[in-house]
Amino acid sequence: MLGPLPREGLMPVDDRKGVDFSSFLLLVNLGITAAIIACFLIKGPNDYVNIRSFYLSLAFSAQNFCFLFAVRRRPDPFVLLMVIHALFFYELRVATLLWSPFSIVFVRNLFSAADLNFAILFVMAANCAIFLGVNLFPDHGLRPLQVREKLSVRLGVPVMLFAFGVLFNLSSVATAVIRGYASIVFNYEYVLLFALVIYALYYDSLVRRQRILIVCMAVFFVIFRTAIGSRSAILTLFFYIVCVWFSVRGRFMLAKKTYLALVAAVPIALVLFLAASFVRAPIKGLQFQELLDRLGLLDMSAEIMASRLQYGGVVNVAHYFKSVIDSGLTPGFNLFDAPKAANAVSAIYTAMPGISLQIVRDNYNSDMMTLYGEACALLGPLAGWAGILIAAFLFQKIYRSCVFADTFKTVVSRTVILVIFHTYFLGSFGIDWFIVDFIRSAAPFIALFYLFSRYVRRTLVRV
Numbered sequence: 001m002l003g004p005l006p007r008e009g010l011m012p013v014d015d016r017k018g019v020d021f022s023s024f025l026l027l028v029n030l031g032i033t034a035a036i037i038a039c040f041l042i043k044g045p046n047d048y049v050n051i052r053s054f055y056l057s058l059a060f061s062a063q064n065f066c067f068l069f070a071v072r073r074r075p076d077p078f079v080l081l082m083v084i085h086a087l088f089f090y091e092l093r094v095a096t097l098l099w100s101p102f103s104i105v106f107v108r109n110l111f112s113a114a115d116l117n118f119a120i121l122f123v124m125a126a127n128c129a130i131f132l133g134v135n136l137f138p139d140h141g142l143r144p145l146q147v148r149e150k151l152s153v154r155l156g157v158p159v160m161l162f163a164f165g166v167l168f169n170l171s172s173v174a175t176a177v178i179r180g181y182a183s184i185v186f187n188y189e190y191v192l193l194f195a196l197v198i199y200a201l202y203y204d205s206l207v208r209r210q211r212i213l214i215v216c217m218a219v220f221f222v223i224f225r226t227a228i229g230s231r232s233a234i235l236t237l238f239f240y241i242v243c244v245w246f247s248v249r250g251r252f253m254l255a256k257k258t259y260l261a262l263v264a265a266v267p268i269a270l271v272l273f274l275a276a277s278f279v280r281a282p283i284k285g286l287q288f289q290e291l292l293d294r295l296g297l298l299d300m301s302a303e304i305m306a307s308r309l310q311y312g313g314v315v316n317v318a319h320y321f322k323s324v325i326d327s328g329l330t331p332g333f334n335l336f337d338a339p340k341a342a343n344a345v346s347a348i349y350t351a352m353p354g355i356s357l358q359i360v361r362d363n364y365n366s367d368m369m370t371l372y373g374e375a376c377a378l379l380g381p382l383a384g385w386a387g388i389l390i391a392a393f394l395f396q397k398i399y400r401s402c403v404f405a406d407t408f409k410t411v412v413s414r415t416v417i418l419v420i421f422h423t424y425f426l427g428s429f430g431i432d433w434f435i436v437d438f439i440r441s442a443a444p445f446i447a448l449f450y451l452f453s454r455y456v457r458r459t460l461v462r463v
Contacts, residue, residue: 017296018253021242022072023263025083032092033061039098046101049094050113053376054121057094060125063124065089067131077418078134078395081242082127089297090123096296105299108349109307119302123372126388133392139226153198153205154456155213161448162191162217166224174318187444193240193419194452197412200248222272231276234269243418248412285461297370297427304373314344314355315369315377318430326357328436340436342366342429360404371428395421409453416445 040054064086071079097103097116165188199206206214218237226235247254255264304311313319323339338344339360346365347355367376375384395417402413423436423460 006333008282018255019259021252021254022068022080024259025087025163026068029061029087032087032095036096039095046100047112048106048116049097052112052117053094054142056117057091058281060091060120060124063127068380076134077246078392078421079131080252081418081422081426082130084125089295093296093298097210100407102297108303109310111303112115113307115306116302119298119305122305122376123301125385126372126375127420129389130352130392133389134396136393147271153210154212157451157455158191158195160211161186162188165191184231188442190445192217193415194412194448196240196244197415198456200244202412203406226272226276229276231273247414247418300368301373302371305376308349308377311345311377312343315374323432328439340430340433342369342433366429368427368429371426373426374430406453412449
């Protein structure tokens with residue numbers, strides 16, 4: 001098990017009375033499996049899901065059961081995040097495709113049930129690679145730090161930075177370029193993530209109004225992101241909480257009533273998704289099919305794999321290098337006129353005349369390639385599987401090596417590794433996208449890291 005950190009100021013929930021999140025996911029997996037069986041018996045096969053797809057989905061479900069039993073015995077944040085993605089964005093998508101055989105992604109190019117079957121097989125093999133990678137050469141956990149601190153937590157500056165970040169994004173006076181650079185410097189997502197770490201790690205050091213203030217920041221984050229058209233705000237917050245909680249406690253356990261609240265939050269999440277969709281395209285109205293497409297990361301993975309030859313012109317190392325230079329290292333001008341691969345893919349399936357930064361700006365669209373789609377298209381099936389194995393191994397080694405004398409720095413570092421794993425690895429928009437974001441965000445992140453470590457937490461007593 002990845003060693004838990006010292007329990008200084010943790011939230012007042014006794015882990016022994018909680019229910020491990022993997023146990024909850026076992027029930028979810030059982031429900032999704034039943035839904036797949038019921039939909040196949042009622043609807044039968046279709047253009048995208050045939051009898052082989054059905055059997056493969058049952059094998060996929062069995063694999064997820066094995067992973068969940070393993071992670072319940074030996075908690076691992078990477079396996080847990082992987083299974084959450086597998087259940088809700090891949091396995092569940094088979095059931096929804098059986099119920100409603102339509103996908104806005106599959107109509108881009110020729111696509112058949114055989115392509116979906118290949119994608120499911122590749123995802124299963126890749127998930128085995130992730131599981132093996134994070135369990136290679138396991139150690140016996142980290143020794144808990146002996147330093148215990150009594151702190152005075154100050155939230156004035158974090159709240160101010162969070163507010164500035166939101167205001168710059170709302171400003172109609174500032175140009176798009178200024179708003180872009182301001183959002184890098186005043187990154188309210190980073191500020192919120194740091195605040196959540198403070199909340200989880202130093203709960204007992206916070207007064208009641210400070211706890212309420214951080215909760216309000218989280219709620220406002222969801223409302224604001226939804227109001228500007230983001231359809232994943234509540235999911236982003238959920239995964240932030242999972243990453244923070246696991247980094248603090250070494251496992252993700254919740255009280256039974258919290259699971260009821262999570263189930264009750266599903267309709268709220270649906271409403272927020274539809275509301276954000278309406279903000280983006282009010283003329284189209286609220287279309288429930290968009291939700292199924294958005295949850296269908298399986299669609300995006302499978303389509304990239306099936307059309308990897310067509311996308312080879314932008315999903316390759318040479319194009320990644322050029323897009324990183326133009327998007328991350330040459331502000332104000334460009335050398336190669338190469339947009340990021342996730343932006344350029346749409347120019348291929350819509351048959352635009354040429355691929356350039358100007359065409360992407362005029363017809364902006366970003367396609368999530370996902371870990372599986374990109375690995376298969378970039379490296380090929382076998383090399384892609386090996387690359388995923390190596391990457392997973394490196395993630396767990398870096399995670400374990402994040403040990404500082406300061407508990408806060410340890411937790412923040414580990415949390416960021418998990419967020420990167422979730423956001424840029426499992427939900428990849430391309431390696432070049434990650435490199436560009438890393439280049440832009442490194443300095444502001446280090447500044448916030450120092451600020452929260454030195455200013456926000458003031459040590460009163462060290463015992």
